[in-house]
Amino acid sequence: MIFSQRTMNVSTRNRNTQARFQRNLPSPTNRWSPEVQQRELILFLFGLSFSLGLIAAAIYQLSTLHGLGIEPLRAARCFLATVALFSGSRWLVLFCFSFLGRRHHCRTRPQPFTAWPKVSVLVPAYNESQTIQAALESLLELNYPEYEVLVIDDGSTDDTLLRARRYEGDHGKCTVKVIHKKNGGKWSAHNAGFKRARGELILCIDADSRLDPQSLKHLVSRMADPRVDGVAGQMRVRNRVNLITRLQGLEYLIANGCVRLSQSFWGCVLIVPGPIGLFRRTAMENVFGKYTSGKKTLGEDAGPFEGDTFAEDFDLSMSVLCLGGSIVYEPDALSFTKSPDSHFSLLNQRYR
Secondary structure, eight states, X not given: OHHHXXXXXXXXXXXXXXXXXXXXXXXXXXXXXXXXXXXXXXXXXXXXXXXHHHHHHHHHHHHTGGGOOOHHHHHHHHHHHHHHHHHHHHHHHHHHXXXXXXXHHHHOOOOOOSSOOOEEEEEEESSOTTTHHHHHHHHHTOOOSXXXXXXXXXXXXXXXXXXXXXXXXXOSSEEEEEEEEOOOOHHHHHHHHHHHOOOSEEEEOOTTOEEOTTHHHHHHHHTTSTTEEEEEEEEEESOOOSHHHHHHHHHIIIIIIIHHHHHHTTTBOSOOOTTSEEEXXXXXXXXXXXXXTTOXXXXXXXXXXXXXXXXXXXXXXXXXXXXXXXXXXXXXXXEEEOOOOSHHHHHHHHTO
């Protein structure tokens, strides 16, 4: 009776959470719809025109430098024109390869698995009492047959651990485990979770991220190709409340999405983002065996993630690529993250 009541309460809570989740967050696009592909073609042509215009303006400025008599002015125009020429050429290449990558992605249907592999979701958390519950609620709503969620409390001084333990246990298709350790940094929390993970695939997210229910299936579908060792998802800003957060949303779409699409065309995405990144377990074990297993100073915190850099996601991605692995980008796997909404918090984040 108690178990039935608890199951009913969890089911009701999940339905309410799913309604709130879908109401507050934008829905993902259907990449196979003609409307979406037409819109993306228009955006590509706009970006292509902008890049060509920038290159043409730079060439014109460089060709008219001989008419300037003032030397400092000529040097300044030469410098600006050279920068514009380099920037325009760079974006021209990125737009072309991102368009080719997106066309290939849209025309390639994911191969279905006969049996979906088990996935371990690692959620490192330090003083995330305001966001951990919403993150776990979104993870419980993932449309995936079998996965486990490991919350690693990295010595939080608030009630993050207490709030996370409310979700500990079996939730049908999902099992939630909570691990408490002394504070050692995000990289050590990732390693602690990796050692206890049982899945063939490892999904790394942030404690303030909220995943779209279809994200995990989109990510895992790309792993049907045995050559792929990592998949980068797409981040979206969920708190678009002022100019700073809206500009960051545009940055995530263009600067991150466009660049990763072009890199994915060659299978060499350089950075798998912290808020949503899937790795093959064997690839992470290879990284650990090759690069970090011999570092005795790491002690019990040793694992595929290293603490000698602020950007442990970039470090792991580069290590996978250096070992001959392939990393691709899945734009339909969405993670809605909270971005800094003030100048000080933005500078503090970008200091890394």
